[in-house]
Amino acid sequence: MRFLGLNKLPIAQAHLRALNNAGVNSVKFYSATAEPKEPVVRTKTIPGPKSVELNKKLGEIQSTGSIQYFADYEKSSGNYIQDVDGNVLLDVYTQISSVPLGYNHPRLLNLFKDDKNIKTLVNRPALGVFPGKEWPDKLQSILLQVAPKGLNKITTMMCGSCSNENAFKSIFIWYQNKVRGTAKLTEDEICSCMVNMPPGAPELSILSFKGAFHGRTLGALSTTHSKYIHKLDVPSFDWPIASFPQYKYPLEENVAENKKEDEKCLAEVADLIEVYKKKGKPVAGVIIEPIQSEGGDNEASPEFFQGLQRICKQNGSALLIDEVQTGGGSTGKFWCHEHFNLESPPDVVTFSKKLQLGGYFHNDDFVPKEPYRIFNTWMGDPGKVIILEEILKVIKEEKLMGNVASAGKVLKDGLLSLEKEFPNLLNSTRGRGTYLAVNSVNGKVRDSIVANLKLNGIQTGGCGENAIRFRPALVFKEHHANIVLDRFRKVLKSL
Numbered sequence: 402m403r404f405l406g407l408n409k410l411p412i413a414q415a416h417l418r419a420l421n422n423a424g425v426n427s428v429k430f431y432s433a434t435a436e437p438k439e440p441v442v443r444t445k446t447i448p449g450p451k452s453v454e455l456n457k458k459l460g461e462i463q464s465t466g467s468i469q470y471f472a473d474y475e476k477s478s479g480n481y482i483q484d485v486d487g488n489v490l491l492d493v494y495t496q497i498s499s500v501p502l503g504y505n506h507p508r509l510l511n512l513f514k515d516d517k518n519i520k521t522l523v524n525r526p527a528l529g530v531f532p533g534k535e536w537p538d539k540l541q542s543i544l545l546q547v548a549p550k551g552l553n554k555i556t557t558m559m560c561g562s563c564s565n566e567n568a569f570k571s572i573f574i575w576y577q578n579k580v581r582g583t584a585k586l587t588e589d590e591i592c593s594c595m596v597n598m599p600p601g602a603p604e605l606s607i608l609s610f611k612g613a614f615h616g617r618t619l620g621a622l623s624t625t626h627s628k629y630i631h632k633l634d635v636p637s638f639d640w641p642i643a644s645f646p647q648y649k650y651p652l653e654e655n656v657a658e659n660k661k662e663d664e665k666c667l668a669e670v671a672d673l674i675e676v677y678k679k680k681g682k683p684v685a686g687v688i689i690e691p692i693q694s695e696g697g698d699n700e701a702s703p704e705f706f707q708g709l710q711r712i713c714k715q716n717g718s719a720l721l722i723d724e725v726q727t728g729g730g731s732t733g734k735f736w737c738h739e740h741f742n743l744e745s746p747p748d749v750v751t752f753s754k755k756l757q758l759g760g761y762f763h764n765d766d767f768v769p770k771e772p773y774r775i776f777n778t779w780m781g782d783p784g785k786v787i788i789l790e791e792i793l794k795v796i797k798e799e800k801l802m803g804n805v806a807s808a809g810k811v812l813k814d815g816l817l818s819l820e821k822e823f824p825n826l827l828n829s830t831r832g833r834g835t836y837l838a839v840n841s842v843n844g845k846v847r848d849s850i851v852a853n854l855k856l857n858g859i860q861t862g863g864c865g866e867n868a869i870r871f872r873p874a875l876v877f878k879e880h881h882a883n884i885v886l887d888r889f890r891k892v893l894k895s896l
């Protein structure tokens with residue numbers, strides 16, 4: 402490629418501008434393209450031959466065991482993802498619950514026709530040191546607009562795991578500030594932390610739940626307990642792990658039994674906090690998902706969460722709600738914990754996925770006093786915040802939360818009737834909004850259903866031992882739900 406000499410650049414730009422003004426070679430703006438009417442499967446297997454070829458190529462340089470197929474993101478549209486072999490799948494998994502407006506939404510594509518936005522994208526700053534002039538306003542007007550009620554501070558991060566990881570650090574710092582009170586930092590603390598020893602590196606813990614998933618980075622991994630393969634061979638902290646309620650479904654028919662389960666699990670939490678205090682590893686914080694997602698879409702009742710918050714308060718432990726997967730609207734509320742009617746806001750709420758960048762909301766107590774205590778080079782991404790701003794506008798203008806409620810009802814009712822029609826294959830339909838799941842009888846049957854759904858044009862995901870999860874975009878509508886249900890019935894009949 403030939404580059405223009407620097408001195409020629411202004412002339413070239415002026416020329417381009419003139420051409421644009423004359424309508425010659427003008428910037429192309431995207432308009433809404435029609436979604437495919439229905440899924441189309443063109444290959445006998447998915448992955449098809451082109452995906453297999455690409456997998457081989459990539460396999461020469463990295464591990465590819467988790468790859469399902471290679472997508473063609475230029476051709477994907479709305480709720481439909483297209484693969485390189487021309488298969489067009491109705492995507493109700495959306496990059497593990499991370500695509501709020503579907504693929505190639507014109508409003509998002511057009512954002513980067515704007516000179517200001519493209520410069521924000523290209524000039525990515527080290528946010529903790531050289532933020533752009535618009536950053537405070539952007540945080541105020543975009544992220545704080547969707548902050549969970551009662552939380553007025555935000556720390557931006559990169560992904561879900563590092564949001565949890567840094568939130569743990571904030572919790573530990575908060576806890577030690579309380580312990581230290583007005584006392585001055587000692588020489589002993591300063592020296593001992595440098596060699597990973599107390600009192601500077603104190604023995605504190607984070608309580609988590611069996612079946613939980615909070616990420617794979619080293620600290621977060623100590624609170625993840627969904628699959629052994631995530632944890633094998635990696636040293637972990639000795640932190641308490643409590644039982645998460647295991648409910649009987651349907652919930653309305655098993656109220657008394659499930660209530661007992663709540664009480665049992667809460668008693669275990671209180672007990673473990675006591676045990677770890679005696680062990681010299683006090684519980685500084687408790688981390689929990691509003692719906693355990695990777696672990697199998699396990700729900701807990703509002704009363705359970707209220708009880709958990711009470712226990713945290715009694716013991717001076719922070720309550721961290723991990724909304725990395727549930728946050729962003731698909732449960733019918735922007736934050737799933739809004740369903741729980743908590744007496745007061747949780748102390749920390751982490752997010753990522755649909756919000757495009759990671760981070761956590763918190764109150765003043767969790768803002769570190771000294772610089773560089775919670776820090777990394779990027780600390781988020783202003784380019785992603787531009788996308789998030791537009792997503793939030795579209796959610797409002799297109800009333801997508803209402804959409805979630807109506808499409809979610811069709812999908813959930815349909816799953817409940819499939820459960821009745823095929824009791825030997827399905828049970829325990831559950832969830833809120835479009836954030837739904839149904840159990841299969843065992844892992845083998847579940848895997849076969851997920852694979853056959855894909856060959857019938859529906860991209861879903863598995864979670865836990867035997868659950869099939871649905872994570873459609875917020876633009877998923879009732880007619881999409883009907884397509885999913887028709888194809889699901891066809892698959893179940895064929896088994």
Ligand SMILES: Cc1ncc(COP(=O)(O)O)c(C=O)c1O
Nearest residue numbers: 560561562614615616723725726
């Ligand atoms: C509840 C929850 N927390 C944390 C994470 C980790 O997020 P990431 O994969 O962005 O690190 C996930 C990922 O699926 C998640 O579901």
